[in-house]
Amino acid sequence: MTATIQENALAKIDEAKRFLAEARDITDILKIHDMAIAAHAWATARGAQEAAALAIEIKLRAERKGGEFPIGRKEAGTFGSGKKHDTLSSFNLTPKESERWQQMAKIPEKRFEQVLADSRKKTQKAVLQVAKDLAQELNRKDPAKIPVPDNGFYPKILEGDFRFLDELESNFFDLLLTDPPYGEDYLELWSSLGQLAKRVLRPGGWLVSYSGHAFLPRVLGALCDHLSYHWMMALKLEKEHARIHSSKVFTEWKPILVFYKPPREDREIHDMIVSGNSDKRFHEWGQNPIPFEQLLEFFSDQGSKVLDPMAGYGSVVEACVHQNRQVTACDINPEAISVLRKRFDKTRSYLR
Numbered sequence: 001m002t003a004t005i006q007e008n009a010l011a012k013i014d015e016a017k018r019f020l021a022e023a024r025d026i027t028d029i030l031k032i033h034d035m036a037i038a039a040h041a042w043a044t045a046r047g048a049q050e051a052a053a054l055a056i057e058i059k060l061r062a063e064r065k066g067g068e069f070p071i072g073r074k075e076a077g078t079f080g081s082g083k084k085h086d087t088l089s090s091f092n093l094t095p096k097e098s099e100r101w102q103q104m105a106k107i108p109e110k111r112f113e114q115v116l117a118d119s120r121k122k123t124q125k126a127v128l129q130v131a132k133d134l135a136q137e138l139n140r141k142d143p144a145k146i147p148v149p150d151n152g153f154y155p156k157i158l159e160g161d162f163r164f165l166d167e168l169e170s171n172f173f174d175l176l177l178t179d180p181p182y183g184e185d186y187l188e189l190w191s192s193l194g195q196l197a198k199r200v201l202r203p204g205g206w207l208v209s210y211s212g213h214a215f216l217p218r219v220l221g222a223l224c225d226h227l228s229y230h231w232m233m234a235l236k237l238e239k240e241h242a243r244i245h246s247s248k249v250f251t252e253w254k255p256i257l258v259f260y261k262p263p264r265e266d267r268e269i270h271d272m273i274v275s276g277n278s279d280k281r282f283h284e285w286g287q288n289p290i291p292f293e294q295l296l297e298f299f300s301d302q303g304s305k306v307l308d309p310m311a312g313y314g315s316v317v318e319a320c321v322h323q324n325r326q327v328t329a330c331d332i333n334p335e336a337i338s339v340l341r342k343r344f345d346k347t348r349s350y351l352r
Helices: 003-022 026-045 049-066 095-106 109-119 124-141 188-200 216-224 289-299 315-322 334-343
Strands: 156-159 173-178 201-210 228-236 253-260 272-274 305-308 326-331
Touching: 003 026, 003 049, 026 049, 049 095, 049 109, 156 334, 173 188, 173 289, 188 201, 188 216, 201 289, 216 228, 216 253, 272 289, 289 315, 305 315, 315 326, 315 334, 326 334
Parallel strands: 156 326, 173 201, 173 305, 228 272, 305 326
Antiparallel strands: 201 253, 228 253
16 A cells, blocks of 8 residues: 555545535435445555544544434435425435434534544444444433333332342233343243243233244244243334344344243234334334234233343333333343333332
């Protein structure tokens, strides 16, 4: 690499930075964003590391500035001009990208600049991860509280590994509804989940759980050791959430496993539900609570006792609050527990 190549790359990036400062609408920002991506690819191919790092910085700045616009919906006029062509699709943006840009815009400027200063020597992936972590951190500082209805039910939140929590009573719950991690490293949890369900569910109670595809035979086998299989439902993924699996399969649906503790109490269900937009306000693995509300309607009644032993940041809990179910939520992650307790904050106005 010659000095001239490095100088040319830096000149292009300085030009992009100047254009970004003068940008007044989303079209200008998108042009600069594309310019930064191209500059990064050009600099990387020629070994111009300083230029490549600065190109990523421009890309992040463009995304943050783009997030200041009211993007994120598919309706006409999304970008504030009132023109019907101003939609996500017309700018080749996905809802996921739009959401990420808005999260970037929420990061306080001083904090954002500090991260950029600390991260200039990191890889593109590392810098983007820092930005994502910052956005999630900001969202979790003041999570939206969910008003708990004045119906005598209040979410019970327990910190700890569900395998060792003595507070979970035997033959007590009507439904165990959860979304465990899907990776191979977590396969051992499924047998423990089956054991827990067998102990804590009342006779006729249900275990309903999201699952991944890759290790499905082993997951089913682990649960069948303890419960009776009833059905496999499908969570239909929205187009923007469908993705290529590592096995090169384009994944458009997610299994929902349905087991029961005998005897079976037949209920009318539909075995295809739609995921809707994901809820990443509190964590990148966050799920939309609406499908969980549908599952609650299928497998429980008003006032039923529901357990989520791997509650994460509270999608099942939120669904239970909306559907007037008595929910107990457990998680091993102290950070998740802290968010849960803030989201479902207990105040006198919520109690009888």
